[in-house]
Amino acid sequence: MKAVTFALMAMALGAAAPAGASEQLAKDKQCMGCHAIDKDGAAPAFKNIAAQWKGKKGAESTLSITIRRGSKAAGGPHWGKATMPNTDERPQVSLAEGKKLAQWVLKQ
Ligand code: HEC
Numbered sequence: 608m609k610a611v612t613f614a615l616m617a618m619a620l621g622a623a624a625p626a627g628a629s630e631q632l633a634k635d636k637q638c639m640g641c642h643a644i645d646k647d648g649a650a651p652a653f654k655n656i657a658a659q660w661k662g663k664k665g666a667e668s669t670l671s672i673t674i675r676r677g678s679k680a681a682g683g684p685h686w687g688k689a690t691m692p693n694t695d696e697r698p699q700v701s702l703a704e705g706k707k708l709a710q711w712v713l714k715q
Pocket of ligand 1: 633636637638639640641642649650651656670673674678681683684685686687689690691692697700708709712
């Protein structure tokens with residue numbers, strides 16, 4: 608019985624780790640300079656972005672294009688505010704990082 612509890616705890620911890628890593632990645636890439644998780648500011652809140660896109664076809668790939676190359680490359684802006692700049696004005700985001708960040712935003 609104890610072994611089962613420990614196995615479940617280990618699984619829960621394992622599942623939590625990637626989310627934390629993605630949040631750190633968002634900080635490293637200066638996303639939080641414009642975005643917050645749950646408050647609109649210079650840029651829409653990640654929670655509102657998630658609510659808008661969750662379950663939509665192609666959400667992950669559209670968002671990862673925005674994340675890597677800015678709003679215009681993804682057919683935006685979609686929020687009627689400022690556009691998200693391309694990576695001339697912020698840290699480069701790789702294909703794998705863009706995918707990871709898009710998945711993370713959709714989970715907020
Ligand atoms: C210089 C400010 C700025 C930075 C830095 C920035 N964003 Fe944005 N972001 C914006 C703005 C403004 C919008 C709204 C653009 C629009 O209307 O599509 C936006 C939109 C988005 C969207 C929604 C796109 C859509 O089509 O709905 C996502 C997802 C996103 N940003 C993720 C990120 C991530 C992840 C990072 C870090 C790699 C980041 N942003 C860094 C300003 C920024």
